Amino acid sequence: MTDKIWTRTEIESPCVNICVIHPDARLCTGCLRSIDEITQWSRLTPEARRAIMDALPARAPQIAQRRGGRAARLKRPRPSS
DSSP: OOOOOOOOOSOOOOOOSOOOBOTTTOBBTTTOOBHHHHHHGGGSOHHHHHHHHHHHHHHGGGSOOOOOHHHHHHHSOOOOO
């Protein structure tokens, strides 16, 4: 006997559980979707989801790279007192 596994036919969400909205680009830094796209995802047609998925790679440059954060600050020479 073989077990049948139920699978969904809809396009999966690109969410990677890093849900932080970039303040300038207004995109999630994890999945690169806008807030509207995220909230409407479950109600979108497969065609609309595919269009968003196809657009995501081109959005990556809109998210500015951090300049090193705390690790970079710790490496900077301290000013003399």
